[in-house]
Amino acid sequence: MTGPTTVDDALAGVPLLAGRPVRWSRMPGGLSHRVYRVDAVDDDGVRESYVLRILEPAVSEAGLGIPPGQELDNTRLAAESGVGARVLAVLPELPALLLEYLPGRTLGPGDVAGAIGPIASACRRLHAGPAFGNDFDIGRKRAELLGICERHGLAVPAGYRAASSTVDEVIRALAAWPPPSVPCHNDLLAENFIADGPDGAGGPPTGVRIVDYQLSGNNDPTFDLGDIAAEADFEPDQCAALTAVYFGPDRTEALVARVRLNLLLSNATWTLWFSVHHGLLRSSPAFDYQSEAEDKWRQASRDLNAPGLGALIDAVAGRGRRPALPS
Structure with missing residues (x-):
């Protein structure tokens, strides 16, 4: 055709x-x-x-x-x-x-913090489900997208390339002691969550379904959590709360650090996703892909320059000892 x-x-x-x-x-x-x-x-x-x-x-x-x-x-x-x-x-x-057709309400970024229980439950169900036929690695995806930008001469936000060495350090730290790979969505913006119920109204959802598997693949489960946190622009305490709800008694400071670093890496990588979309496709003319790339990079830059970044890297890299991870 x-x-x-x-x-x-x-x-x-x-x-x-x-x-x-x-x-x-x-x-x-x-x-x-x-x-x-x-x-x-x-x-x-x-x-x-x-x-x-x-x-x-x-x-x-x-x-x-x-x-x-x-x-x-x-x-x-x-x-x-x-x-x-x-x-x-x-x-x-x-x-x-x-x-x-899933009846219910499509969530927005402002809904996520009040729905971390059902969202974490939905993620656990997906992560415990049948393995996908492909793997996904956010560090490799970032390298791929950056290469596409370079080959096609696509603009990236100011300061992006200058920060690459720090982003690479985050990637290496996360690779040091990864949890077992599970089927992940890898693109958990709020709009990919559908609140259960006839119309999804009436307060926090009791259940959540997940749609749109465009970037799905087997991956570190803490990337899904970090991606949720990035898309909802979570503060550190909200990242800790999401980690605790998902992992329960297995929650550790190393896992909280993984989620927070994956939040950073999500923003740094999806900056390039929007840059490529703006330069090569622009599938939705009404959407400003370039502005979204700038906003993602603003959030990533904030965390790259935060004074606690080194401690997070040390926590996930297990500097001096292996970090505790769930079995």
């Missing part, structure tokens, strides 16, 4: 929808791939809702996501854990997915 996949192309290939009147509309978000709500009516007049996710191969070709086939597989595996939406149809030739 040549040219972009249309919604009608995708829906025509779904047996579940054959012969049923359908209406569709684009859903908010979707900075890379295209996501639509699809409403179909059955013979009894009952309306059912679904989510159609059309994957853009150019995204993975630019280093901004895993290959479409891998995302299709990982989305199915995440559904097996009970955290991801059920996969109702896979159209690998397009590529596209039809998913169950």
Whole structure:
């Protein structure tokens, strides 16, 4: 098939929808791939809702996501854990997915601190689920994205390259004593959490589901926690609280330090993700990718220049002793 996949192309290939009147509309978000709500009516007049996710191969070709086939597989595996939406149809030739529609409220950054219990629970379920078929390493992803910027002459925020040696030191420290790798999402901005319930209203959610497996892969579980903290712009005490809720009695100061350094590394790496998106794709014209890159780097710079950075590096690197990690 040549040219972009249309919604009608995708829906025509779904047996579940054959012969049923359908209406569709684009859903908010979707900075890379295209996501639509699809409403179909059955013979009894009952309306059912679904989510159609059309994957853009150019995204993975630019280093901004895993290959479409891998995302299709990982989305199915995440559904097996009970955290991801059920996969109702896979159209690998397009590529596209039809998913169950998750009723509830999409969280925003301001909601995350009040929902760390259900968010941590959802992460534990994903991390305990079936292993993905690929691995993800945030240090390698940063190097890949920086190389893309250099090859294409893409602008990065002022001061980025000058701080590379410090970022590399953080990466080496995290690599010294890594926890066992588990299936991770690796892109846990608030909008990828759906609060359970008919409308998600009425206070903190009792449960959370996780969507969008564009960057998923087996990884250090503390990266998912650090990424959550980065996207919600957590303070150190909030990072400690998230770590404690996730690890329970296994929580250690070394694990808190890992989460805080992964927060920093998330911001430093996704700075480049937005720089590449701005320079090569701009999938959503209404979104300011360049400003987002600048904001990510502002947050990373704050933590790179914080007086406690050395102590965090020492804690995760086990300077003088091996740090206590969960079994």
